[in-house]
Amino acid sequence: MNNNTTKHIIWFVLFVLLQVLIFNNIKLFGYINPYIYIAFVFFYPLKKEKTTFLFLSFLLGLCIDFFSDTGGINASATLFIAYFRLPILSAILRKNDFDFLLFNIRSISFGKSLLYVLSLTFIHHLIIFALEYFNLNEFGSIINKTIITTILTVFLIFIGIILFTKKR
Amino acid sequence: MRQIIKFLEKYRYFLLFIILEFIALSFTIQSHSYHRSKFVNSANSITGGIYGKLNSINEFWSLKSENQRLLEENTRLKNILSLEPIEIDSTKYTSRYRYFSAKIIKNDYTKRNNYLLINKGSKNGVKPEMAVVNSKGIIGVTKSVSNHNTTVISILNKYSQVNAKPKNTNHFGTLSWNGKDYKTVQLLDLPRQAQFKVGDTIITGGKSTIFPEGILIGTIKDFEKNDNVYNFINITLFNDMSSLSNVNIIANIQRKEIQELENTNNE
Numbered sequence: 001m002n003n004n005t006t007k008h009i010i011w012f013v014l015f016v017l018l019q020v021l022i023f024n025n026i027k028l029f030g031y032i033n034p035y036i037y038i039a040f041v042f043f044y045p046l047k048k049e050k051t052t053f054l055f056l057s058f059l060l061g062l063c064i065d066f067f068s069d070t071g072g073i074n075a076s077a078t079l080f081i082a083y084f085r086l087p088i089l090s091a092i093l094r095k096n097d098f099d100f101l102l103f104n105i106r107s108i109s110f111g112k113s114l115l116y117v118l119s120l121t122f123i124h125h126l127i128i129f130a131l132e133y134f135n136l137n138e139f140g141s142i143i144n145k146t147i148i149t150t151i152l153t154v155f156l157i158f159i160g161i162i163l164f165t166k167k168r
Numbered sequence: 169m170r171q172i173i174k175f176l177e178k179y180r181y182f183l184l185f186i187i188l189e190f191i192a193l194s195f196t197i198q199s200h201s202y203h204r205s206k207f208v209n210s211a212n213s214i215t216g217g218i219y220g221k222l223n224s225i226n227e228f229w230s231l232k233s234e235n236q237r238l239l240e241e242n243t244r245l246k247n248i249l250s251l252e253p254i255e256i257d258s259t260k261y262t263s264r265y266r267y268f269s270a271k272i273i274k275n276d277y278t279k280r281n282n283y284l285l286i287n288k289g290s291k292n293g294v295k296p297e298m299a300v301v302n303s304k305g306i307i308g309v310t311k312s313v314s315n316h317n318t319t320v321i322s323i324l325n326k327y328s329q330v331n332a333k334p335k336n337t338n339h340f341g342t343l344s345w346n347g348k349d350y351k352t353v354q355l356l357d358l359p360r361q362a363q364f365k366v367g368d369t370i371i372t373g374g375k376s377t378i379f380p381e382g383i384l385i386g387t388i389k390d391f392e393k394n395d396n397v398y399n400f401i402n403i404t405l406f407n408d409m410s411s412l413s414n415v416n417i418i419a420n421i422q423r424k425e426i427q428e429l430e431n432t433n434n435e
Contacts, residue, residue, distance in 0.1 A: 020218075021218075021222060027278055030278070030350070030410075031278040031350075032278070033278055050181055051180070051181065051184055054181070054184055054185060054188060055184075055188075058188045058191075058192065061192070062192070062195075062208065065195070065208050066208055066209070066210060066212070066214075066215050067210055067215050067218075067219075068210070068276070068279075068283075069199075069208075069209055069210050069276075069283035069285075069319055070196075070199070070208075070279070070281075071195045071196040071197075071198065071199025071200070071208055072191070072192035072193060072194070072195025072196040072199070072208060073192075073196050075188075075191075075192035075195065076189055076192030076193055076196065079185065079188050079189055079192060080189065083185045129280075131196055132279060132280045132281060133280050133347065134200065134326075135326075138280075138347065141347060141348070
């Protein structure tokens with residue numbers, strides 16, 4: 001228990017530092033920065049206390065906001081996907097009584113885990129860019145940026161999954 | 169009463185979500201307002217410290233080009249000095265602006281609303297709404313100030329509005345950015361009488377209390393005129409906003425006086 005808490009805190013700090021020090025400076029094609037820190041939301045165990053998880057996601061987003069001067073954009077988007085993680089996962093796995101105590105992203109099929117990561121990433125990025133532009137006239141730019149960034153983020157997160165998790 | 173408690177217990181997870189989401193959105197909306205200083209900014213000591221450390225490493229890569237730029241600026245200033253008469257009569261000569269030097273330790277240009285971070289703060293005399301420039305031209309306006317760091321609203325920001333004009337006319341417009349290309353900004357609300365052509369230089373207008381007149385901005389790239397009204401005027405910036413390092417902050421000494429005057433006029 002204690003060991004696990006320490007592990008989550010370390011991951012939390014690591015994701016913040018990785019995001020602000022490295023991935024905010026990638027600038028692919030001159031303007032695309034992936035938001036890899038949301039992998040924290042994907043990997044946080046489902047069996048843990050849900051309120052703590054909401055608070056942690058909110059704090060994670062707020063930390064990124066502090067670094068990148070974005071008001072509360074990252075906090076609200078991360079909180080949103082944290083809240084809707086469970087409903088989306090149970091919709092994808094098509095049963096309500098799946099064994100989420102033992103849930104592991106490598107234990108479900110590749111297609112399903114891709115759908116899980118892809119849908120949450122897309123929602124997150126859509127909220128981020130919609131709040132950042134805050135103008136319906138620029139809807140084209142919002143969608144454009146959301147799609148390109150989602151592809152890059154999902155790609156990087158899957159590389160991370162393959163490199164850093166054990167296959168069950 | 170019991171029912172309310174039961175209700176709260178049943179939906180506490182959802183309620184927590186709503187409350188936190190509300191807080192996050194209020195931070196977001198607060199950051200959209202120009203005048204209110206916001207709580208979530210990178211000028212605090214933790215984020216400022218981390219960015220300062222990171223910059224001291226990254227600075228190394230741009231040393232050569234930055235030295236070159238500073239050398240050119242020095243030469244230009246020395247040339248101007250040699251043209252000036254040597255004796256300056258201090259009774260006639262009153263400076264309106266004071267210059268500070270600072271260094272950019274965090275630079276953003278990929279977002280819709282970009283903010284920079286500089287390594288000088290209120291301990292060095294920086295206040296909100298001062299101009300930030302370098303030798304090539306305009307960069308932004310200071311916003312949130314902490315003891316040792318200050319955030320700067322870049323001109324690549326939806327909420328940045330700078331008074332600007334073509335160099336050879338006295339017609340003014342507002343400089344803004346459409347979020348597409350970090351090398352190009354737009355000049356809006358220029359009256360249709362204004363005459364200019366592609367390649368003309370755009371400078372700051374001096375009709376605000378923030379920027380002195382004549383700070384360089386860029387050259388006109390292209391424009392479209394429809395029914396004698398300018399649809400858009402694109403301006404190529406002189407500054408490369410993706411690599412900035414040493415900057416000057418310009419404080420308007422008479423700013424308070426001017427604002428007091430304006431306020432008395434409004435009454």
